[in-house]
Amino acid sequence: MRVSEIDMVSPKSVEDCLQLLSVNDRTFRILAGGTDAVVRVKDNVWHPDTWININRLDSLRYIREENDGIHIGPLTTHTDIVHSVLLQKKADVLVAACKEVGAIQMQNMGTLGGNVGTASPAGDTIPALFVLDAKIKLRSHSSERVIPINEFFIGPGKSLQQHKEMITDILISPQAENEIGTFEKLGPRKAQSISIVNVAISLKMGSKSRECLSGRIAFGSVAPTIIRSRKCERMLTLGPLTDVAIQDVAGTAWKEVMPISDVRASADYRRSMASSLLERGLYRLMKRWEDK
Structure with missing residues (x-):
């Protein structure tokens, strides 16, 4: 499908958009920023009858x-x-x-x-x-x-x-004053690529040195959907997040993710990078917390 062949409408309100979506005899696709849509149209993955452009709905x-x-x-x-x-x-x-x-x-x-x-x-x-x-x-x-x-x-x-x-x-849910988070990503080209592996980490810290009261860890690009690393999360509260403890948590991530091999990376490489990114993220968070 060429761009010139695309049928597009621009509703003036959310209600107008919902009314359009309720029409049964056509297929629609909502267009927001358009950064994914351009690629999907070029690859002929997305081919609706009509695109609904909502990028001017300031509400x-x-x-x-x-x-x-x-x-x-x-x-x-x-x-x-x-x-x-x-x-x-x-x-x-x-x-x-x-x-x-x-x-x-x-x-x-x-x-x-x-x-x-x-x-x-x-x-x-x-x-x-x-x-x-x-x-x-x-x-x-x-x-x-x-x-x-x-x-x-x-x-x-x-x-x-x-x-x-x-x-x-x-x-x-907003983070509390004693919560800190970070995001780590591995891509083939800095800042302009789809993630090979990524991880988000949020920790709730205690008053003692490197004391973690609770934590949340989510990995991307290592399973069919995003996964929470529950085993690693439980390990965060077993004791102070010393260098050895961080390495143990990161080692568990290798076993918990479920990646596939594709043109961007092998499954084994993704497992190793998931572990490394988690380790790097935890080290960075401890440094930030100690500097506060």
Whole structure:
């Protein structure tokens, strides 16, 4: 399909968009930032009857804190997130992930909702959303539902989002003052590539030296969907995160991930890099915490 052959509409409101999606005799695909869509159209993977361009729906672009957590609109760009003072203080792991989403042009155009909607197991922001216990709000013309992110993805490029639904809100749990996070990524080219492996880490620290009260770890590009590293998480609280303890936790990650071999990397290489990225991330977090 050539770009000149694409049929596109631009609704003026969310309600107009939902009305379009409810039409039964056509297939639709929502276009937000368009950074994934260009590639998928070129590869003839996505070929809907009509594209729905929503990038001018400003009501879907926001970052605000409410009683139930921090709400982020699906049209919020990665650059918006990087520059948000609120998220720098209360969701540093997501800010770190957005800094790694391609080149600056991709960060300016790409949206958080688009990254979630594409449902790629290599999506950089998705592991960060996992460790922040995100919830995804979906709306159709006749209904609304909220799905925890750990239930949202069902396979590579697949989620529970139905064709007549659109993402209208992303809710995350804010980090406390004693929580710190980081995001580590391995790609074939710095800052402009799909992840070979990535990992998001968020730790809640105690008052003693290197004392971890709890932690969350999520790996991307090592399984059909993002995975939480539950065994590694349990090990974080067994004692101070000394150098030896960090190496033990990282060694467990090698056994817990379930990668495949493809044109970008072998399964064994991904396992080794998952372990190395986790080790590097934990060392960096300990250094940051000690410097505070």
